[in-house]
Amino acid sequence: MEPFTLRQDPTAIALCRALFPAGKRLPAADTDALLSRMDAQLANQTGLQRSLKAGLLWLDNRHRLVRGRAFHRARPTQQQRFLDKLATTPVSGKLLRLLALPFKAAYVLDEQVEQATGCRQPVQLPAQVETFRWQQQITAARDCDEDMTLEADVVILGSGAGGAAAAYELACRGLAVVIIEEGQYYDRSHFTGKLTEVIPKLYRSWGATVATGNAIIPVPVGCNVGGTTTINSGTCMRTPPSVLQRWREQGLEAFTEQAMAPWFEGVERMLSVQQATTETVGPIGDLIDRGAAANGFLQRQPLMRNAQGCDGQGLCQFGCPTDAKQSTNVSYIPRALERGAFLFSGFRAERLQRQGNRITGVIARGQNADGRPITLSLTCQQTIVAMGSLFTPLFLRQQGVRNPHLGRHLTLHPAGVVNALFPDRDLANSRSIPQGYGVSDWEEQGLMFEGGTIPLAGHSLLNPLVGQDWVRFTEDYPHTAYFGFMIRDTSEGRVRRGPRRGLPLIRYHMNRQDFALFKRGIHALACWYLDAGAEQVLIPGLNRIVRIHNRTELERFLRSPLKPTDFLISAYHPLGTARIAASPRDGVCDSRHRVFGYPGLSVMDGASVPTSLGANPQVTIMAMASRAANMMARELLNDTDSTHTPPQGEYA
Structure with a gap:
């Protein structure tokens, strides 16, 4: 029996073409090259191979149930419309996002895609790395006899x-x-900025630690x-x-x-520790400063950081290639x-x-x-x-x-994010530090606003979109403002041993008081963006992205029945x-x-x-x-x- 390969699977080929049509700047997926890369990455991961095979079979049968034929036998326009509709359903939408995630990752982590979105810049790695006497005090298990x-x-x-x-x-x-x-x-020569290399080196379980409860909250930790x-991000x-x-x-x-x-x-x-510089903070600092000032906020300033001599490569979360971050x-x-x-x-x-x-x-x-x-x-x-x-x-x-x-x-400092689109402005998202500006007027009330720009891969993968909408959203990365906040939570969670070694079972339920504070942060950030001239404000959630154009729409959205799963929530400070x-x-x-x-x-x-x-x-x-x-x-x-x-x- 021949081994399963995506490159020869008709459903994988059809899905790839439907997920990645040509955009204004991004090319249509080179299906053969993309699936070949995925096959190489999956060569020794039989569990993931089986999961993808099952997911593709599910997609074929789901389409057959509705349209009377397998997904890969439908016309391209029919496939795209089917995915668009499927993505909005509560259960099948989640299954589709899980199935599409490795395909999206293979597409967006390609150097040509990064260049097409203006995000690819060579990481300034050292020609040679200094050696120090203290390194003789390190013994690696792999070197022991x-x-x-x-x-x-x-x-x-x-x-x-x-x-x-x-x-x-x-x-x-x-x-x-x-x-x-x-x-x-690892020394700085290992911090190449290539996520497929550095994430498995630096993050535990590829950053896949997650708290579950009345929200799904990623809690990435290092190993x-x-x-x-x-x-x-170096904030101190x-x-x-x-x-x-x-x-x-x-x-x-x-x-x-x-x-x-x-x-x-x-x-x-x-x-x-010293204050971040205007140059490394980037344009987002000016936008937030203007928007927050227009709404009466006074405590606006660059954040204190541990990165003297930072050159703003924006790779803080993937190992600093210059050793500026201490x-x-x-x-x-x-x-x-x-x-x-x-x-x-x-x-x-x-x-x-x-x-x-x-x-x-x-x-x-x-x-x-x-x-x-x-x-x-x-x-x-x-x-x-x-x-x-x-x-x-x-x-x-x-x-x-x-x-x-x-x-x-367990407390987490649940963090929210609000995005905004500034079509005529290059926000230098890949050329600025991810977190360099803050607004602290509501700190005593438990709400701290801090920058939270993520790399292109995070922008493209942490959303529920598919097909043309996803391509358009990815192309907008250079013009998408990112800023966030965290709350001093009164909710508490619990950590237990998980079913798999290395992955704990984390349970966390956000209470009403904290959720009200969270929504207050969403409201404030959206108002800042609107007053700073955003064309539209984007409020990301697990199942959809809400687009806001004015305060009337914002108030209407926040008055609607909402729950934590309606928002994209993350956490970085388990305590x-x-x-x-x-x-x-x-x-x-x-x-x-x-x-x-x-x-x-x-x-x-x-x-x-x-x-x-x-x-x-x-x-x-x-x-x-x-x-x-x-x-x-x-x-x-x-x-x-x-x-x-x-x-x-x-x-x-």
Whole structure:
């Protein structure tokens, strides 16, 4: 029996032609070339092959049921009309979008398509990448020939915002620190800007982590040395004073503005935090500034970022090719390694070693280049779990940690986006940073407006359109304004172990209060665009894109019966699933981030943040981890000096 190939499947060929007719600038799909690329990519993915084969069979039979013949036997105009109508149906529309997604991705990720939309520019990769002595402190599982047994003072599981900051603080005090990272170490030569290359390297499960409930909310997270800091937009905000006050009211008295100030300052020095420049923000900053000013908003300014010397290539979410963005793979991790820490990449923590409830070490496993399993056994005085809010609670529960709050209290900062079309203006979407401008008048009310421009692929793939409408929408990318907002949510979700290893089950229900705030953000942004001269405002949803031309239409839309699934919602800041608290009745860890009832075990990552912030969390996570690691170091060293503040050395 011959293997299934899309290039020889008549339904795949017909679908490809119907999905990608010629537009004003975009050519009709080269069907043979596109399907050949897909066949090559699917060569070793039998599961996806079977899914596509089943989807194509469904399409043929769905058309036969309605029109009396198979889809591939209909005329091209009939096929296009059928897809247009099918896309608007509640169930079949979703199935069609799932079936069309890999075809759309193969089409839009082609260099010729990117050039035709004015988005293709060569990524400025270095001719050669510098090598540093600290890189000798990195051991990759793929390079190992035998199992290893080591001793350390502290073992840290994860190299993102919390784990990296803790490693630096502990190494600065002269302690023996080992960092375990499941992902690989990449330098800037790997950050090519080609999504098919960088997404599987830097994102966990291709970015396919999703929260489900009364909305479907993608929550992409990183899996690499640097964690999610490698793929975030670089925005840096301190914990709002009102949030710190709330923590103190909950019994965390130590979190005063005065006490946290030196830790915030230390983080900001390490990351070279400064305001984004007008040049890198791009035209969207001017549009939003004019629209927000016309509506009486006063707190309008470029955002604070960790990217000194940024050249505006707009690739923050796919690894910075110039190392301007000070993600932890560029900042904290190298500084920790310079001070004697060791990093083991490609190793997954499998088991905590223990004596009773006391944690005494970690067993981690990886795979070398020959495919042979490699075991890394570590004994230590302290273990810090810093796997992030989605995976830290799963790991702790797997290790037998029992606490009713573990995996609960998940907050996400649900984020909304509103687009607008400016047909006569090039918005330089692929030549500007994705998030560089903000409006903060409603911050205390839980609503923060921030830029959120996505690359061409995101623009083209995160919409429900098909056929000619999809081609036209893709061609409009250079003229489509993107801006968004996030809410300080009062809703809470939960993380459980999912059916597949590596993908958690995330449940999140947006409550009425948060949804009302979300709709308020939609209304404000739409008004800004209209007053800035937009031809039309686009409000994207899972099943449709609502087009608004004036305030009357906007008010009518927002008065209609709406639910969260009517909007495109995303989230990038999962927090709180192993939160610190005054007692085990209220959380998983104490104010020093030590897990209640399990000596030698701490959590220092987004999971330990006690509430939603309403601010991008990386500075908060780094400051909290630095503070907790400093107290851990003093305990290990029997240092009674309580006046120690963040290191003031060469890199502070």
